[in-house]
Amino acid sequence: MNIITICRRELATFFDSLMAYIIMVVFLGLSGFFTWMFGSDIFFVGQANLSVFFNIAFWTLFFFIPAITMRTIAEERRSGTLELLVTKPLSDFEIITGKWLACLLLIVFMLVLTFPYYITVASLGNIDHGAVFSGYLALILISCIYISIGIFSSSLTDNQIVAFILSLSVAFVFHILFDVFASIMPGSLAQISSYMSVNQHFQQMSRGVVAIENLIYLFSITLIGLVMATMSLRRRLWI
Amino acid sequence: MGIRVSNLSKKYGPQYAVNDISFEIQTGEIVGFLGPNGAGKSTTMRMLTCYVSPDTGSATVAGSDIRTEPEQVRRKIGYLPENNPLYEDMSIVAYLQLTAELQKVPKKEIRPRIREMIALCGLTREQHKNIGELSKGYRQRVGLAQALIHDPKVLILDEPTTGLDPNQIIEIRELIKKIGREKTVILSSHILKAVEMTCDRILIINRGELVADDSTENLRRRAKGADRIRLQIRTELNAQDLKALLEDLPTVAEVTPDAGLNQYILDSKPDADIRADVFHFCADKKMVLTEMTTLESSLEDIFRELTISQTES
Numbered sequence A: 001m002n003i004i005t006i007c008r009r010e011l012a013t014f015f016d017s018l019m020a021y022i023i024m025v026v027f028l029g030l031s032g033f034f035t036w037m038f039g040s041d042i043f044f045v046g047q048a049n050l051s052v053f054f055n056i057a058f059w060t061l062f063f064f065i066p067a068i069t070m071r072t073i074a075e076e077r078r079s080g081t082l083e084l085l086v087t088k089p090l091s092d093f094e095i096i097t098g099k100w101l102a103c104l105l106l107i108v109f110m111l112v113l114t115f116p117y118y119i120t121v122a123s124l125g126n127i128d129h130g131a132v133f134s135g136y137l138a139l140i141l142i143s144c145i146y147i148s149i150g151i152f153s154s155s156l157t158d159n160q161i162v163a164f165i166l167s168l169s170v171a172f173v174f175h176i177l178f179d180v181f182a183s184i185m186p187g188s189l190a191q192i193s194s195y196m197s198v199n200q201h202f203q204q205m206s207r208g209v210v211a212i213e214n215l216i217y218l219f220s221i222t223l224i225g226l227v228m229a230t231m232s233l234r235r236r237l238w239i
Numbered sequence B: 001m002g003i004r005v006s007n008l009s010k011k012y013g014p015q016y017a018v019n020d021i022s023f024e025i026q027t028g029e030i031v032g033f034l035g036p037n038g039a040g041k042s043t044t045m046r047m048l049t050c051y052v053s054p055d056t057g058s059a060t061v062a063g064s065d066i067r068t069e070p071e072q073v074r075r076k077i078g079y080l081p082e083n084n085p086l087y088e089d090m091s092i093v094a095y096l097q098l099t100a101e102l103q104k105v106p107k108k109e110i111r112p113r114i115r116e117m118i119a120l121c122g123l124t125r126e127q128h129k130n131i132g133e134l135s136k137g138y139r140q141r142v143g144l145a146q147a148l149i150h151d152p153k154v155l156i157l158d159e160p161t162t163g164l165d166p167n168q169i170i171e172i173r174e175l176i177k178k179i180g181r182e183k184t185v186i187l188s189s190h191i192l193k194a195v196e197m198t199c200d201r202i203l204i205i206n207r208g209e210l211v212a213d214d215s216t217e218n219l220r221r222r223a224k225g226a227d228r229i230r231l232q233i234r235t236e237l238n239a240q241d242l243k244a245l246l247e248d249l250p251t252v253a254e255v256t257p258d259a260g261l262n263q264y265i266l267d268s269k270p271d272a273d274i275r276a277d278v279f280h281f282c283a284d285k286k287m288v289l290t291e292m293t294t295l296e297s298s299l300e301d302i303f304r305e306l307t308i309s310q311t312e313s
Ligand SMILES: Nc1ncnc2c1ncn2[C@@H]1O[C@H](COP(=O)(O)OP(=O)(O)O)[C@@H](O)[C@H]1O
Pocket: B012, B016, B017, B018, B035, B036, B037, B038, B039, B040, B041, B042, B043, B044
């Protein structure tokens, strides 16, 4: 119940700000533009396929989620409202989870806005609806991780820009660095790195196979992020 | 069932922000928490609201322990933090709705409760505005309204009148008095005037330590000796003789020359009315009293004495 309350308030704040609409327009514009640029052959080949769009969205989300999460806690720290919020009868974990859920719903909303791409492409030929479904699902699942990282970063500072850079850096490790490690490290280290890479999981899942190991990975990284963000709120008690 | 604090301490680094504080506040009392900036008022209040944990000591708020039952404590308190942070982007009604939900006010009661708070805190004319558009006085009322929304047993107000103009201070003070009748209220300030008129009892804190805990009346009585007036007399007498004569007055404790000609600052003895004495003295000697001003309220002095003597030592 508390989580829903926090989530609602967070969404209301987001849609109240101009920044929100800029983020959404730019996200849609960029995704659309790159899909058209790199995927324009789909219009000629007649092979209806959204995989280009999903790979583009995978990258745009990587950049845009930190922009969405950066204000969540940093701004409350800066303005002092965090003190009011944490002295209400709800747990710090509920605050974090409520904010996380709000960001996730927002991403889902933004992805729903990309349905016109889907409809356009579908009208061109035989589309594999199952592949589209798993593509969207994969995007939503990797968003869970990046939002969690973003909220943790936001909880560490009272400066939104610092939060943005921090969460982009941590996300960079999962998005790119682990992939790089996987290709240069020997043996089991490579395997571990590959397992840690968001990209590997995304590619697997968007191909339509969501395995239990993918879910374990997503769930644990997300939860670790949320717990660390909670600890960062609770740090006030002891210092 | 009010507030009970025993041996509460909190350190930041090597320095005590709050050092071994103990006091009790009964239900229905309005207590002023007075001390200069940096004395440890906010830190104490933050421990009572479970915002920070004490290093040692314990406290109960309306019967709930701040260490073991923080959630219970938070249900029972209404808290107005220092500087009154608010969600600027929300409307007053939406903000009160949010607070009511977080404070677990039953769904059906939320709307009437918000209406009641808006009326009580004098926000009726502003109720559809966004908080960011409000003047400082109205923001303070919103801060009080959110603290009161769930009808808490205990109110903890950190510097509720700081930064307001004199009229606003009076309004907020009246409001606190009105709502404070059936509640336990603790309000802090670094200005004596802000608590003197509102509170039945005053706790004075300095450098993390409690230096006084008494009823406002008792403190005032205790401070009587520090009654201080400035006077100027037109006379033929030379300065030395006049000073000697003034010092001989039964109620006068000390005479200090001031800047002007025949201008003196007089400190009275305890419980004595210095002004009557001075007046009769001048009248008897056929001297003209050209100025007689009370320099500061007596409590001001005891506050200063308690907080300065400690700072110097
Ligand atoms: N978060 C903090 N970190 C370090 N020192 C602090 C912190 N909060 C307060 N202090 C220190 O504790 C002392 C008491 O502060 P505070 O309780 O805010 O005083 P007051 O509210 O009476 O002005 C001050 O010396 C202050 O610098």
